[in-house]
Amino acid sequence: MSVSEHRVSLLAQSAADRAKVLVSMATGDRIFSTVTRVCAYGVLLLLAGIMLSLVIGAWPAIQAFGLEFLVTRRWAPQLDEPVLGALAPIYGTLLTSFIAMIIAVPFGLGVAIFLTELCPIPLRRPIRVAIELLAGVPSIIYGMWGFFVLGPFLAQHVEPAIVWAVQDIPVLNTIFGAEVISNISLFNASLILAIMILPFITAIAVDVFGTVPPVLKESAYGIGCTTWEVVKNVVIPFTRVGLVGGIMLALGRALGETMAVTFIIGNSFQIDGSIFSPGTTISAAIASEFAESSDVHRAALMYLGLLLFILTFIVLAAARLMLARLDKRAGA
């Protein structure tokens, strides 16, 4: 056997081995892709299943109230023919989440910028850990703290001053007006929500700020940018997809938060335009009424659940859309 023949046979053999290995790898790949596909489709199936069971559960209420449910202010389950409407809980849900976001987003981003750009190195870790711990506190604890500490404090020392200060200013004296100031109000619930979602926003923002290539920031500093300019023109534009994602996650939590809010929102189906009045949210209404409800009342609560589902869906879809538009502009 010549050297070249030997080489050819070796090559042939290694080709055969390779084919074998490739086949076995392809099988592995197929199994892997099937498993992951089943998992992914399983999630879709689950989503559809939840949606379907909500619709089935809510069907009696959908039949009874239809779309008018969305704009009816009354919630009167005691009548022989109950009149139930979702306007008050929808109003409460959107308002509390909105106020919470107004407070938590600037605050959370500010903390994140401080941590990544300005904070002395030895302090970074302790502050980060503290914020992550805040994110892990169960919501019922926030609710109890809001009920026993924050609510009474605001009602005695903060809110009366605000009400007094704006009493003669039109519009403001409706928003911040209150005949009765109690420990429990839409505003207090919003504040608790803000405290609850702040660590989410901060933790995600710190993580995404960390992905900015140092060379970008250094270049900006090199041409004489201030820290503010670097953050505004380099860090935030570079990370906005992650930021918006984090903020939307936080908004999702605010919309659906139940226990803490149920404690301090007052569970009252009223809309009077003041943020110092008691109110209710979709999840709080379901949590407090579900156990003792029946028939169309229960179906109406399921209908509320369906609405929350759709509301959250719309928020996430809007976030996606917004991101897509931002990307397009950045690409052009």
Next chain:
Amino acid sequence: MKISTLIAAGLVAAVSFTAAVAKDISGAGATFPAPVYLKWADAYKKATGAAVNYQGVGSGAGRKQIEARTVTFAGSDIPQKGEWLDQRGLVQWPMVMGGIVPIVNIEGVGPSDLVLDGQTLGDIYSGKIKRWNDAALKALNPKASLPDLPIIVIRRSDGSGTTYNFTYYLSAVNEDFKKKVGTGEAVEWPVGIGGKGNDGVANNVMQTKGSIGYVELAFAIQNGLAYTDMINSAGKRVKPKFDSFQAAAQNADWSKADHFNLVLANQPGASAWPMTVATFILMPTESDDAEAAAAAIKFFDWAYANGGSMAKELDYIPMPDSVVAKVKSAVWSKIAK
């Protein structure tokens, strides 16, 4: 050897477990009497060895379960109409009583310092009376120093038998309340803050200066809250006490009440508490499991005879003997054993 002993032990455990399940009496329903039912069940087990399981899932859920016959008996704070019961082959009887009391959080005001009547209480809960120094409240309490504070109304956020009995009373004595709010387990409150459960209302009242709420007496006493006296239907001032609750049950005309369908609110009698609540047991006349039904009746019979002092310890009121006798003769005789 070891394994076989384990298996044997497991089998014995499994067999004894199923045996215990078969003998069990199960009940579900109102949360208000749950503490006393559990206490009775505990003592009954010690005395006789028979177990009674009661789940406080709420009156409405209890009624659902007895309709579906998934439990031997149901507890409900709301008496049902005879027609409703007959259609479902059920009977009901009152088991134990309690009372609803208004509770207030005003500085310097202790238990029984204030007195209210149905008219003013209804006006407070329909949003007509807004401040503690309102003329109507001053007229009732000429000696008390009522503060110039807004009244913060606290009520239940969940459906509840307590709310049913409370609104039943207010609707009976206050026309305006009846029109504006009405009677129900969950109503459309024009004012106020909702707390979940009796303890939710008690907590909110404790936390909020100038607030008023309504809870079962036991919750007011356990939390050291200031309850008020009431003016009853005879125009007399009464304290929420054992005697005034019993007086309400004794004066109530059970003989006229079809199927014991009687709410104890606003009963006649000079010493009757106007917001007395009886809580009821529902059972089918023809049970799939006659043995369990008989065992349940045995338990209730024992509770009527021996449960009085235990009930009192928990601030519940046992039914008067006259009512017990009527339950035995008129209701239990109907249940197939």
